[in-house]
Amino acid sequence: MSTFLDEFTQAPGLRYLNHAAVAPWPKRAATAVTRFAQENVLLGARDYPDWMIVEQRLRERLMRLLNAPSTDDIALVKNTSEALSFVAFGLDWKSGDQIVISDEEFPSNRIVWEALKPQGVEVIQVSLKVDDPEAALLAACGPRTRLLSISAVQFATGLRLDLEALGKGCQQRNVLFCIDAIQHLGALPFDVQASQCDFAMADGHKWLLGPEGLGVFYCRAQLRPQLKLSEFGWHMLEHMGDYNRTTWEPALSARRFECGSPNVLGSMALEASLSLLEEVGMDQVGKAIAERIVWLEEGLSSIPGARLHTSKDPARRAGILSFSLDGVENSALFEHLKQHQVVCVQRGPGIRFSPHFYTESRVIDETLALVRELAVL
Incomplete structure (x- = not known):
């Protein structure tokens, strides 16, 4: 070490x-950004295809970090809140539907669900100050519960939850499972398949040792077509780059959640930081x-x-x-x-x-x- x-x-x-807030960059991330800046000064976007190779490496590193089945399951997003919003405003809610969260969530994983109140969606907050918080969360999942959304690690107390137990319980109850992994990913091994989650998201600026403004959104393949899209642009198209095409459809992959030009600068830094975590x-x-x-x-x-x-x-x-x-x-x-x-x-x-x-x-x-x-x- x-x-x-x-x-x-x-x-x-x-x-x-203070890595649970904003982490310092490793030297290699600063080197990558400096090199990218110098290249922009000298060459502009002459080597843009090389930049996309770095972005693809970033997707592959994130795929391995989450143990996602494919890079197609990985979207590069601005932050955790954006990814949570894709879920909250992408699902087809019905009046009377319920969402279960804890009473210790960071505002990002509470406000986004409370914003659904005009659609008749009810948010149930469960206390984690019990001997078996997983059992308490699952017990709150009744016949009207559509989704359980929980932070893998609570931001204030550091309480870590048993994600596999929650995933199994959600599967048994036919409840969607969403994980805010921002205080877990990069600090401990994380596995979207073992937890059987449907959605997971995290920012890059905490335990991943990267910059602010770039995060990851995992969406289970079967659910991608079910999330109604709210952002549109050239980058989220299946035939991205075919600018003369007059018909279009969203990408089949999670790139459908990336509406416009990518954060190449952030990708340079985060890809370098993740290379360090992989080496360790x-x-x-x-x-x-x-x-x-x-x-x-x-x-x-x-x-x-x-x-x-x-x-x-x-x-x-x-x-x-x-x-x-x-x-x-x-x-x-x-x-x-x-x-x-x-x-x-x-x-x-x-x-x-x-x-x-x-x-x-x-x-x-x-x-x-x-x-x-x-x-x-």
């Missing part, structure tokens, strides 16, 4: 524990992150007044650890850490730390010392 540390040359003294291997990435979460957990547990809000069960967490200090306002704790170059965020019940596979031991040790310093003041 140490062989990849030279990919991350962060500012001296910086303690970066997602099993090793997940193992390294788990080790750093244990390190933080054990360190915080030894600090008087530290209260963990993330499960201690390894199967119930990914790369997020949330905590607070008794007698210390979260805002004060956050400012203390910020002043000492600890990059983290205040979310939900506490302060959220999110290390990645490359996070050095000194970052964790120095951060724990800073928390301990405030706890004894």
